Amino acid sequence: xxxxxxxxxxxxxxxxxxxxxxxxxVPSLRETALTLSSAILLILSFPNxxxxxxxxxxxxxxxxxxxxxSRIRTAFLLGLLWGTIFFYGTCWWLTYPMxxxxxxxxxxxxxxxxxxxxxxxxxxxxxxxxxxQTVSRFGSSALWAAPIFLVSLDWxxxxxxxxxxxxxxxxxxxxxxxxxxxxxxxxxxxxxLILTVNAAIAFVFRDRTRVRIGLAIGIVFxxxxxxxxxxxxxxxxxxxxxxxxxxxxxxxxxxxNSDARAMAQLLQRxxxxxxKGLRVAPNxxxxxxxxxxxxxxxxxxxxxxxxxxxxxxxxxxxxxxxVLLNSLESAPNDGSYNSAILVNQExxxxxxxxxxxxxxxxxxxxxxxxxxxxxxxxxxxxxFTPGSSYTLMPLGAIRAGVFICVEAIHPSxxxxxxxxxxxxxxxxxxDGYLGPTAVMRGHLANAVFRAVENNRxxxxxxxxxxxxxxxxxxxxxxxxxxxxxxxxxxxxxxxAGGTTFYARHGDVFVYLCALxxxxxxxxxxxxxxxxx
Numbered sequence: 304x305x306x307x308x309x310x311x312x313x314x315x316x317x318x319x320x321x322x323x324x325x326x327x328x329v330p331s332l333r334e335t336a337l338t339l340s341s342a343i344l345l346i347l348s349f350p351n352x353x354x355x356x357x358x359x360x361x362x363x364x365x366x367x368x369x370x371x372x373s374r375i376r377t378a379f380l381l382g383l384l385w386g387t388i389f390f391y392g393t394c395w396w397l398t399y400p401m402x403x404x405x406x407x408x409x410x411x412x413x414x415x416x417x418x419x420x421x422x423x424x425x426x427x428x429x430x431x432x433x434x435x436q437t438v439s440r441f442g443s444s445a446l447w448a449a450p451i452f453l454v455s456l457d458w459x460x461x462x463x464x465x466x467x468x469x470x471x472x473x474x475x476x477x478x479x480x481x482x483x484x485x486x487x488x489x490x491x492x493x494x495x496l497i498l499t500v501n502a503a504i505a506f507v508f509r510d511r512t513r514v515r516i517g518l519a520i521g522i523v524f525x526x527x528x529x530x531x532x533x534x535x536x537x538x539x540x541x542x543x544x545x546x547x548x549x550x551x552x553x554x555x556x557x558x559x560n561s562d563a564r565a566m567a568q569l570l571q572r573x574x575x576x577x578x579k580g581l582r583v584a585p586n587x588x589x590x591x592x593x594x595x596x597x598x599x600x601x602x603x604x605x606x607x608x609x610x611x612x613x614x615x616x617x618x619x620x621x622x623x624x625x626v627l628l629n630s631l632e633s634a635p636n637d638g639s640y641n642s643a644i645l646v647n648q649e650x651x652x653x654x655x656x657x658x659x660x661x662x663x664x665x666x667x668x669x670x671x672x673x674x675x676x677x678x679x680x681x682x683x684x685x686x687f688t689p690g691s692s693y694t695l696m697p698l699g700a701i702r703a704g705v706f707i708c709v710e711a712i713h714p715s716x717x718x719x720x721x722x723x724x725x726x727x728x729x730x731x732x733x734d735g736y737l738g739p740t741a742v743m744r745g746h747l748a749n750a751v752f753r754a755v756e757n758n759r760x761x762x763x764x765x766x767x768x769x770x771x772x773x774x775x776x777x778x779x780x781x782x783x784x785x786x787x788x789x790x791x792x793x794x795x796x797x798x799a800g801g802t803t804f805y806a807r808h809g810d811v812f813v814y815l816c817a818l819x820x821x822x823x824x825x826x827x828x829x830x831x832x833x834x835x
Contacts, residue, residue: 328376330368330384337368338381339388346392348474350744355481358474359500366449366505369431370438382431386424391416393469396740404558404736423460430456433824440827443509448823450498454491455820458813465663468712468745470494476748479777483533485755486803488812489714495816496526537776538758538801546700547727550580550594550624551764551791553783558600558735569601570611572788574618580790581622590794591699592624592648595764598641598708598733605630605644605652616650623648625698627705629731632657634688641666641687643705643731645696654697657690660716662709693719701726701797708732711746714809717753717761721806726797728753728761735767735786743769743785751777757806760795 330338344361347354365385372378394416401412430452437445437452461467472493475481484492503519554572561569577594584592605611605628619626625647632642632655640657647653658666666687693716695702704720704727711717711730720728730750734743747769754761754773761773768785772793783789 328374328380330372330377330381334368334371334377334381335384337364338385341365341368342385342388342392345389345471345474349393349469349741350748351741353477353744355474355478358471358497360504362453362471362498362501363504363508365431366434366446366502367508369434369449370443370446370505370509372435375432375435375439378435379428379432382428383421383424385431386427387417387420389427390420390423390469393741393745394420396737396742399738399740400736403738423464423466426456426460427453433820436827437823443506446502446506446509447499448819449502449505450495451816451819451823453498454495454813455817457494458491458810458817465660466712468749471497473745473748473752476751476777477779479755480534481530482752482755482777483537484530485752485777486533486537486758486805489756489805489810490752491810491813491816495812496530499526546589546797547591547593547698547795548584549762549791549793549795550577550584550592551762551770551793552576552580552594552596553765553768553770553787553789553791554596554599555767555786555788556599556601556735566601570614574614576788576790577618577624577626578622580792581624583792585794591701592622593698594618594622594624594626595729595731595762596626596628597731597764597766597770598629599766600733600735603628603630604632605646606632612650615646619646619648619650627696627729627731629707629733630655636688638686638688640690641707642690643696643707654694656694656696656705656707657692658687658707658710659690659693660710660713661687661689693723695720695723695725696729698727701795703727703729705729705731708734711749711753711763714753714756714805717757717759718806718809721757721759721802725759727795728757728759730761730763731765732763733766739785747771747779747782751779756803758801758803762793762795 341361341364344357346352348358348361365381368381369378372381398412398416401407401415402409407415433452434449437448457467457470470490472482472490475493482493484496488495500523503522507515507519552573554569554576556569573596580594581592603611605615615626615628625645627643627645630642630644632640634640642658643656644652645654693704696705702725704717704723704725706716706720706728711732717728732746734746747763750761750763751773754775755777758775760775763773764770768783768787770789770791771782772780772791781791781793783791
């Protein structure tokens with residue numbers, strides 16, 4: 304009888320081991336919904352939506368979903384999903400030059416962007432795996448480690464890829480009250496404080512006891528107290544007399560190549576806008592005049608173009624002004640530098656800075672030369688040579704550190720200029736090749752943090768917008784509109800001087816977070832082995 308029953312019993316379907324593991328790792332519908340909502344909320348906190356306050360609650364659903372995951376692999380997949388959606392939603396504008404200048408069809412350009420986005424998403428995915436593993440070993444109290452893990456892996460993303468455009472702290476760039484901690488720990492400390500509030504929300508959600516609610520409220524209150532104290536103890540702006548008059552020219556040069564006649568007209572546009580700004584200059588010989596032309600698609604080549612030298616020199620002498628302009632300069636081995644040139648009141652070149660941090664797939668191709676097709680890409684993009692010297696520009700009684708375009712996203716550039724003695728920072732840029740997209744305010748947000756981190760005013764002058772004056776406390780004034788000719792005039796002083804903790808010591812805070820992450824992960828693995 305038993306044998307008969309055994310024969311009659313239906314056979315269970317067996318799946319291959321690999322398929323079984325995959326099926327067991329797939330997130331639940333609830334976990335997926337929480338992760339998707341988190342990514343969307345965070346996207347909305349960035350330009351051009353600017354719902355900045357959503358960042359303070361937007362990561363909590365992800366932390367909750369990861370803490371609920373039954374397996375580390377599931378947490379990794381949730382982090383990968385979150386990172387892919389968030390990074391794509393905040394960097395979709397990278398398809399603009401592919402479509403408009405590379406002539407890649409839209410149906411191909413948008414999917415192509417997914418590949419580098421997934422690469423970036425592996426870093427928050429690893430952080431989520433760490434969170435899940437720590438919670439499974441030490442309980443839900445380990446959720447307080449989530450901000451440390453996420454910040455550490457975000458720093459690792461920058462160290463490996465050179466991209467930290469959408470660090471969560473940048474969502475607060477236009478609200479000076481929230482970004483003053485950057486003077487101590489850069490954008491990563493601001494990110495950490497935001498994530499701590501999110502972790503407090505997730506901590507309460509897991510178990511709404513009075514003790515947990517009280518602890519979470521206490522942590523949030525502590526973050527608020529720290530931010531308030533740092534804000535009201537920020538350095539006061541110097542009351543020194545104004546010693547430099549700045550004319551910022553936004554010429555709105557089109558990206559398309561033009562013939563010689565059109566180029567001559569565009570050069571004259573630079574001169575006319577400069578003269579317009581100088582009309583309101585104070586009649587005081589003690590005040591240095593400086594006209595700033597932005598990074599431009601015109602590819603000025605000052606050293607190799609005698610006509611440009613004559614035009615700029617004659618203008619500088621006639622108006623007794625310094626002129627700062629972008630120039631394509633010769634580099635060794637037939638290369639080219641993307642440079643900033645300073646011409647003095649006598650029409651002579653007195654300083655040159657060669658851009659150090661180049662933009663991948665814009666100024667160089669980060670592909671091995673032996674890789675098939677890399678030569679074709681280089682033919683389209685070009686291959687610039689990076690500079691190596693942090694040259695300061697003498698502006699009368701003050702000195703300026705000039706960084707070019709994408710260098711605004713690299714904190715070390717502005718830090719080095721500041722530590723070398725820069726009294727003011729100048730950012731010249733051309734964002735026109737990325738079109739009328741969120742990149743315009745996003746790039747401005749990066750420059751805002753460079754001002755706060757170093758306690759230096761930042762003068763941002765762009766080809767097509769957004770040009771603006773950024774004070775050392777992060778407040779932004781006199782913004783221009785995008786893709787319009789415009790001119791701005793500002794007066795600047797030497798400033799209060801001194802350097803911030805961040806300027807002197809850099810990313811010490813995030814290095815500490817990385818060490819703590821290694822310690823916690825190591826302790827988790829050791830405990831796992833002891834249990835086994």
